[in-house]
Amino acid sequence: MNKLHEALDDLTTYVPEHVQMDAGEAWRSGRRRRTRRHAGNVAAVVAVLALLAGAVVLPRVVEPPPAGNGDGGGVTSYPTRIGHQWFVGDLPDRPGPVAALIQRGPTWEVVSPTGHRWMLIEEDDADLSPALSPDGTTLVWLDRSPRELVIHDLVTGEEIRLGGWRDPNEPITGNYYLSTQHPHFWSPDGSKLLLAASPVVGHDFEGRVVVDVATGALTEVPVEYWIAGWYDDDSLVSVRVPRNDLVRVKLVGLDGRVEREVDLRLARRISNAFLGQWGAAYSPETDELLVVDRGRRSGVHRLPLTAGTEARSFDVEAVDETCAPGWAGDEPYVTRYQGSNALPYLVDPGAERFLVTVEQQLESRCLIWAADALGGSPNESLFGTSNAWWAWYWRELLIGAALAIAFGTAVLWWRRRPREPKYADE
Amino acid sequence: MEKGEEVTVDFETFVHARSAALARTAYLLTGDVHAAEDLLQETLARSAERWSKIIRGGDPEPYVRRVLYTRAVDGFRRRRLVEVHTEHPELAGPGDEADAHASRLVLREALMRLTPRQRAVLVVRFFEDRSEVETAALLGCSVSTVKSQTRHALGRLRELAPDLLADFSPVEAP
Numbered sequence: 001m002n003k004l005h006e007a008l009d010d011l012t013t014y015v016p017e018h019v020q021m022d023a024g025e026a027w028r029s030g031r032r033r034r035t036r037r038h039a040g041n042v043a044a045v046v047a048v049l050a051l052l053a054g055a056v057v058l059p060r061v062v063e064p065p066p067a068g069n070g071d072g073g074g075v076t077s078y079p080t081r082i083g084h085q086w087f088v089g090d091l092p093d094r095p096g097p098v099a100a101l102i103q104r105g106p107t108w109e110v111v112s113p114t115g116h117r118w119m120l121i122e123e124d125d126a127d128l129s130p131a132l133s134p135d136g137t138t139l140v141w142l143d144r145s146p147r148e149l150v151i152h153d154l155v156t157g158e159e160i161r162l163g164g165w166r167d168p169n170e171p172i173t174g175n176y177y178l179s180t181q182h183p184h185f186w187s188p189d190g191s192k193l194l195l196a197a198s199p200v201v202g203h204d205f206e207g208r209v210v211v212d213v214a215t216g217a218l219t220e221v222p223v224e225y226w227i228a229g230w231y232d233d234d235s236l237v238s239v240r241v242p243r244n245d246l247v248r249v250k251l252v253g254l255d256g257r258v259e260r261e262v263d264l265r266l267a268r269r270i271s272n273a274f275l276g277q278w279g280a281a282y283s284p285e286t287d288e289l290l291v292v293d294r295g296r297r298s299g300v301h302r303l304p305l306t307a308g309t310e311a312r313s314f315d316v317e318a319v320d321e322t323c324a325p326g327w328a329g330d331e332p333y334v335t336r337y338q339g340s341n342a343l344p345y346l347v348d349p350g351a352e353r354f355l356v357t358v359e360q361q362l363e364s365r366c367l368i369w370a371a372d373a374l375g376g377s378p379n380e381s382l383f384g385t386s387n388a389w390w391a392w393y394w395r396e397l398l399i400g401a402a403l404a405i406a407f408g409t410a411v412l413w414w415r416r417r418p419r420e421p422k423y424a425d426e
Numbered sequence: 427m428e429k430g431e432e433v434t435v436d437f438e439t440f441v442h443a444r445s446a447a448l449a450r451t452a453y454l455l456t457g458d459v460h461a462a463e464d465l466l467q468e469t470l471a472r473s474a475e476r477w478s479k480i481i482r483g484g485d486p487e488p489y490v491r492r493v494l495y496t497r498a499v500d501g502f503r504r505r506r507l508v509e510v511h512t513e514h515p516e517l518a519g520p521g522d523e524a525d526a527h528a529s530r531l532v533l534r535e536a537l538m539r540l541t542p543r544q545r546a547v548l549v550v551r552f553f554e555d556r557s558e559v560e561t562a563a564l565l566g567c568s569v570s571t572v573k574s575q576t577r578h579a580l581g582r583l584r585e586l587a588p589d590l591l592a593d594f595s596p597v598e599a600p
Contacts, residue, residue, distance in 0.1 A: 030474025
């Protein structure tokens with residue numbers, strides 16, 4: 001026994017008489033602490049599960065189920081965000097109405113109204129020349145092996161395959177060429193599709209072919225000029241720019257007869273009178289023609305067919321002139337670059353904005369929309385059209401947070417577990 | 427008797443049996459009867475929280491003392507004592523000589539000038555008579571830390587209470 005021990009022992013001789021302990025209160029306090037600890041553990045587990053559910057399960061829950069047994073209605077909304085997915089599956093037979101087709105490098109993908117993507121084809125083949133019906137329920141594309149035009153009903157899963165198609169790069173052995181560098185146009189009722197195709201015999205590329213998607217029947221339509229769309233379910237709008245201040249419009253029946261001819265004067269001369277296949281889009285809803293100047297200024301002209309003169313023109317920068325312009329309901333849009341992505345952009349002054357944002361790494365080229373999708377309501381997301389990195393990686397961040405909480409809880413549990421000191425001499 | 431009641435009784439029995447010894451240690455760690463009371467009450471509450479597991483491992487006192495020291499060093503020191511007690515009736519017993527009371531007061535004041543960790547090391551080493559290895563295990567630190575803390579604490583005590591520790595040598599320590 002050392003002297004310091006004796007001194008310390010002496011110091012505390014009378015202490016116990018002055019220290020009052022309440023064993024009952026200590027016990028009750030311990031019970032309360034244990035209850036709180038258990039509740040905290042349960043809350044942590046629930047939080048982790050909720051975060052995992054939010055990050056993984058929820059996006060699948062909100063994804064529309066296959067509409068094979070649905071009411072046959074078409075698409076009524078469009079996604080505002082298209083981002084990366086952990087897995088992009090093949091397009092199912094019956095995904096239901098879809099909103100768009102997106103070209104990424106050599107592949108085409110199908111996009112649901114909520115932005116979920118499916119692979120249409122994985123081959124190194126950009127010349128599918130796909131088309132999506134206005135209601136998003138019918139998909140048409142050119143299959144390469146064997147070379148067939150596929151008409152796929154996305155609601156019922158039924159498919160029609162039409163053989164005998166060739167493109168200009170192949171030997172002349174089929175019945176029709178299909179120009180994959182032209183847009184295709186759906187009739188307003190979605191029953192017919194106008195293809196930039198022409199009979200092999202005669203090599204007449206001014207001609208077009210109309211496909212009846214219900215039966216697969218083909219009708220050759222002799223038409224001149226560039227096509228801007230359907231005037232109604234039985235006639236087409238063809239456009240030419242004979243002078244740089246004049247747009248000549250012909251309404252042509254499916255038998256090739258010109259039903260009406262209209263000259264529309266431009267308020268501002270366009271710099272390039274060569275309109276091209278991506279230069280015009282007609283809207284049956286507003287009876288207006290949208291013309292994109294392929295010159296230096298990328299001017300966009302809005303021309304009501306009834307007025308005979310231009311209503312409005314706007315200058316838009318960074319327009320991709322190899323993507324077709326179009327109409328989102330009664331608002332015109334062009335395809336404009338946002339970073340490396342070509343995206344639909346509303347051009348009306350005061351309402352200019354991108355309709356959708358796509359994650360940069362997807363490097364999307366032209367998007368092909370179901371007309372009713374863009375005419376419907378946007379599926380707003382939590383982060384709007386933000387391009388911030390965390391807005392694209394919120395699922396990964398949530399899972400990381402959940403794992404961090406789980407790890408932290410495990411460490412806390414490990415460190416706070418009851419332990420007895422281990423003495424060397426025990 | 428139900429199992430839960432048995433556990434409660436075990437706890438209360440332990441508290442009644444060991445509260446005096448634990449109170450003395452708590453006092454040395456805090457230097458104040460009220461602070462010692464609070465420290466000990468919190469230590470017992472924390473022990474009660476896991477009492478079933480503690481007694482399953484045998485004698486509960488090593489665990490309780492570990493909590494006591496840990497709280498004194500890591501947790502309890504964060505709480506500032508609002509009240510300053512100038513009188514220390516716990517240092518005077520009936521029939522004590524004035525010198526004895528004065529010596530206790532000097533030692534207490536000297537202890538209070540040490541850091542909580544130095545105080546804890548001194549208490550475990552020289553009040554509980556534990557070896558350096560045991561002290562390190564109890565306080566959750568290295569043996570070299572125990573050695574250096576002991577050296578600094580004793581040096582400080584010699585400065586503050588030279589008469590008390592004049593003839594004390596660490597060689598006498600276990």
